[in-house]
Amino acid sequence: MVRFENVGLRYGPGPEVLKDLTFRIDPNSFQFLTGPSGAGKTSLLRLLFLALKPTRGLIGVFGRDTAALTRAELPDIRRRIGIVFQDFRLLDHLTTFENVALPLRVLGREEANYRAEVTELLRWVGLGDRIHAFPKVLSGGEKQRAAIARAVISRPEFLLADEPTGNVDPHLAKRLLRLFIELHKSGTSVLIATHDIALMDLYDARRLVLADGRLHIYD
Numbered sequence: 001m002v003r004f005e006n007v008g009l010r011y012g013p014g015p016e017v018l019k020d021l022t023f024r025i026d027p028n029s030f031q032f033l034t035g036p037s038g039a040g041k042t043s044l045l046r047l048l049f050l051a052l053k054p055t056r057g058l059i060g061v062f063g064r065d066t067a068a069l070t071r072a073e074l075p076d077i078r079r080r081i082g083i084v085f086q087d088f089r090l091l092d093h094l095t096t097f098e099n100v101a102l103p104l105r106v107l108g109r110e111e112a113n114y115r116a117e118v119t120e121l122l123r124w125v126g127l128g129d130r131i132h133a134f135p136k137v138l139s140g141g142e143k144q145r146a147a148i149a150r151a152v153i154s155r156p157e158f159l160l161a162d163e164p165t166g167n168v169d170p171h172l173a174k175r176l177l178r179l180f181i182e183l184h185k186s187g188t189s190v191l192i193a194t195h196d197i198a199l200m201d202l203y204d205a206r207r208l209v210l211a212d213g214r215l216h217i218y219d
Contacts, residue, residue: 001025001026001027001029001061001062001157001158001189002024002025002048002059002060002061002158002189003024003058003059003060003061004021004022004023004024004047004057004058004059005022005057005058005059005060006020006021006022006056006057006058007020007021007022007047007054007056007057007058007059008020008021008054008055008056008057009040009043009047009052009054009055010055016055016213017040017043017213018040018043018044018047018054018210018213019212019213019214020057020214021044021057021214021215022215023208023215023217025158025189025191026189027157027187027189028184028187028188028189029184029189029190029206030180030181030184030189030190030203030205030206031190031191031192031205031206031207031208032191032192032193032194032200032205032206032207032208033045033191033192033193033194033207033208033209033210034193034194034195034197034200034207034208034209034210035209035210035211036211037195039210039211039212039213040210040213041162041193041210042086042162042193044193044210044215045083045160045162045191045193047059048061048081048158048160048191049078049081049083049160050066050069050074050077050078050081053066053067061077062077062080062157064077079103079106079107079154079156080156080157080158081156081157081158081159081160082103082151082152082154082156082158082159082160082188083151083159083160083161083162084144084147084148084151084159084160084161084162084164085147085162086162086163086166088135088143088144088146088147089147090135090138090143090146090147090150091135092134092135092136093134094134094135095131095132095133095134096122096127096130096131096132096133096134096135096138096142096146097118097119097122097131097132099135099146099150100118100121100122100146100149100150100153101114101118101153102150103150103153103154104118104153104154107154114153117153118149118153119131121149121152121153122146122149124179125145125146125148125149125175125176125179126145126172126175127142127145127146127149130142130146140167141167141168141169141172143167144164144165144166144167144168145168145172145176148161148164148176148179152179152180152183152188155183155186155187155188156188157187157188157189158188158189158190158191159180159183159188159189159190159191160191160193161180161190161191161192161193162193163193163194163195164176164180164192164194165177165194165196165199166194166195166196170198173196173199174199174202177199177202177203180192181203191208206218206219
């Protein structure tokens, strides 16, 4: 599903923040991405989401060389990837329901066909009483859960989550991890970036550890 070969990344004339990354992410796989602050986790996620281009090396996604993709092809590739951003990126003029349903609207589905599905997911993540609320009245943890629901609602082929349990209590963190595990069992490849060692210890999964811009893999 994803292939990196000798990938390096630098911003401007500075030193490389990612160095010689070579690894694969297989279909229907589950992995954690961890490492100290400043190690380059967010930069790696941005490469995986095609929001950045590498300075050198090759990245393949869904069997395509990303360097050969045209700008017109990028949206179709990105629709196959769900992503949970640390800053949530909810649209302020949409309700919680409308934010979560947005990927389905983009796919052309009618609301009558997805209303029950979105409502059930919002209840499952503890937002059943916040369906009609706008982002400005949601807490940080509520925004995070809405962002997670939006990322998984369309059952993407590949899910990227950047610190998805950073603003919730341990009980809810376990519940959200179960959601990611169930999505994985349904066929989605999942990569969760986290500092939470206790969370990673709850599930036996591959660990990608970034340190000083280099990747170490523990299967």
